[in-house]
Amino acid sequence: MMATRSRTAAAVIEPPTPRVPALMHPDVQSLLAVQADDLEVYNLEDRLTSLAPRLAALEKERGKVASQLDKARASIAAEEVRQREAAAHVETNRALVERSQRAYESVTSPKEATAAVSQLEQTKRMMDDAERDAAQVQGRINELRHHVADLEKGVADVEERQASTRAELETERAAIDKEIVVAQAKRDNTAKAVPAAMLYKYDRVRVRKRAETVFPLRDKSCSACDTAIPTQRRAAMAATGSLEMCEGCGVLLYAGE
Ligand SMILES: [Zn+2]
Structure with a gap:
């Protein structure tokens, strides 16, 4: 009963759109889901x-x-x-x-x-x-x-x-x-939703860290350690959804926020 009512209410109000940053590549989104599962394990x-x-x-x-x-x-x-x-x-x-x-x-x-x-x-x-x-x-x-x-x-x-x-x-x-x-x-x-090469790159760092491995860029820097990332690399990350290793702390960075 509750479920029906809330669904109706949600339909009336407006379905909430997930606040996914426009720049985040879908592969990165999939990888973040894998990371969440890994952290649970x-x-x-x-x-x-x-x-x-x-x-x-x-x-x-x-x-x-x-x-x-x-x-x-x-x-x-x-x-x-x-x-x-x-x-x-x-x-x-x-x-x-x-x-x-x-x-x-x-x-x-x-x-x-x-x-x-x-x-x-x-x-x-x-x-x-x-x-x-x-x-x-x-x-x-x-x-x-x-x-x-x-x-x-x-x-x-x-x-x-x-x-x-x-x-x-x-x-x-x-x-x-x-x-x-x-x-x-x-x-x-x-993990099936993540391209094999990206998953491989992630897993190699993850097994070493055994903790959160993938971090977003914050402004122009690594959000884990604040090391600045050169403009060119940031542009490539935003364009292709590629992961880049932070030279400061070794985590994998993605563009998206
Ligand atoms: Zn870093």
Whole structure:
């Protein structure tokens, strides 16, 4: 309904004539449309790039806890090596105790008995030491296992806290990807109206600048940097619609305003 009414109103008033400067060549107009599409693609690509630091910040936050967890797990692995060594040490000493015990039981003189008792006591002390070492290692392992469990919970908490943000980022990324495909297709279509040589000239500068590439002359100068353009070149631009590179800033200039 609204559309019909406004069309009628527009027809009554007077159709607005686009204010295209008389001097602007139609090829240049087509190229400006391509440039507008390219700038939209760049805008989308920049938005895509801007997601990276946000994802990196999430990774960093998770990484802090995750690296502590890795360290704690490595410590357990190292302690488990010590635990095996300590257990072997205990076994060795236990065998020595048993041997000393047998030696003591088979003594034949008081002198031998004194020596055997002393030997037995010494091996028992060594075994006690070995068992104490083994118990200490076991204690450290138990502590580390608690620490690992806490850190595992910490990582899970971070992941849970980040889940919605990550999902948002992923949705945003997918949406921008789609928009880029559409914008690129639109651009390719718009570009069909531009003569190949002009498009080639434009694209070469554009990929280097990755920004606005084509600018109008303003009075007698480049509107991007104010470098004056000689009269003859300006006349040629106006006559043929050709693009001229500004010697001051490297953009492509067109006559038209
Ligand atoms: Zn310039």
